[in-house]
Amino acid sequence: MSAPSELTVGTELPALKxxxxxxxxxxxxxxxxxxxxxxxLDHEIAQAAGMPDVFAQGMLSMAYLARLLTDLFPQEQLRxxxxxxxxxTPVKAEPTCTAVVTSIDEVDGERRATLALTVTxxxxxxxxxxxxxxxxx
Amino acid sequence: xxxxxxxxxxxxxxxxxxxxRGRLAAFARATGSTDPVYSDLEAAKSAGxxxxxxxxxxxxxxxxxxxxPFKWIREVGIDMNYVLHGSQHYAYHRLAYAGERLTAASTxxxxxxxxxxxxxxxxxxxxxxxxxxxxxxxxxxxIVVRNPGVGA
Numbered sequence: 001m002s003a004p005s006e007l008t009v010g011t012e013l014p015a016l017k018x019x020x021x022x023x024x025x026x027x028x029x030x031x032x033x034x035x036x037x038x039x040x041l042d043h044e045i046a047q048a049a050g051m052p053d054v055f056a057q058g059m060l061s062m063a064y065l066a067r068l069l070t071d072l073f074p075q076e077q078l079r080x081x082x083x084x085x086x087x088x089t090p091v092k093a094e095p096t097c098t099a100v101v102t103s104i105d106e107v108d109g110e111r112r113a114t115l116a117l118t119v120t121x122x123x124x125x126x127x128x129x130x131x132x133x134x135x136x137x
Numbered sequence: 138x139x140x141x142x143x144x145x146x147x148x149x150x151x152x153x154x155x156x157x158r159g160r161l162a163a164f165a166r167a168t169g170s171t172d173p174v175y176s177d178l179e180a181a182k183s184a185g186x187x188x189x190x191x192x193x194x195x196x197x198x199x200x201x202x203x204x205x206p207f208k209w210i211r212e213v214g215i216d217m218n219y220v221l222h223g224s225q226h227y228a229y230h231r232l233a234y235a236g237e238r239l240t241a242a243s244t245x246x247x248x249x250x251x252x253x254x255x256x257x258x259x260x261x262x263x264x265x266x267x268x269x270x271x272x273x274x275x276x277x278x279x280i281v282v283r284n285p286g287v288g289a
Binding site for chain 2 (some may be wrong): 019022025028029034035036045050058059062064066067069070071074078080083
C-alpha cells in the first residue's frame, strides 16, 4: 500500500484496524520490545496496582500506529513521530489507527506533511493521540 | 511519595544493544506487521535496504537491555506500580539496520507535579547513537506517577 499521490490538508489516510488484542500478543510484545513491566503480563500484579486486569503496553499501540505510517511511506521519509497516551487499552480491545494531513510545509529543502494520529477503540475511547512528520518524495 | 527534584540532570548508565535480525522479526510478528521488509532479508534488500530496517518504535528496546531497566525509577522514589507512560516522541536522524550496535544514553531533564501532587511527571531524553557516535534518533519520554490520596 502507498499514500494517495496527492496529499493535501484534510486528506484522510487509510485506517488500520487491529484484531482484538490477546494476552498472547501482550506476552510476545513484552519479549520483542523488552518492556518487562509485569503489570502488562501478570494478573495479580495488575490487581495489586488497582487495575481490574492486565492491559496492553502503550508502546504496542504506538507500534500499530507506526505500521500505518510505514505501510504508506518508506520509513526513511519519517522525520518525527510522537504520541500522548490518553487511556488504557484493555485486553481484547480492538484499536483502529487513523491519520489525517494537518499541514504541508517546506522545511530544510523538502516538502513535509504533518499528520494528526489517533487510536480509537471499538467503544469510542481514544487511547492515543499524536503526530508524525513525513517527507514527501 | 514525591519524586526527588534532585533527579533533574541525572544521567543514566548508557546501554548498548546489538540489533539482531531475529529480534526484529519477532518484533514484526508481535506487532502484527505483514510488511516483509521488516522480517525477510531478501524483501528488505529488494526494497533497497542493506539489511532489515529497525522499525520506528523499536529503538526503546535498547534501554530495556539493561539488566534492571527500571532501577532509576526506584532510585528517584517512584513505585513502579503507579507509573504510567504519558508520552513518547522520536526525532529521526537516519534509518538504522540489523547488524548495528546502537547505544542509548538517557538524562532526566525535568520533574514537575500537577493537581496538588496527585500526578507527577518525569521527562527523560535519550540519544541513540551508532558505533561511530553518529546520531540515529532522539527520544523524549514522559512518565506519569499517580499518587492516590495526594492533592486535589
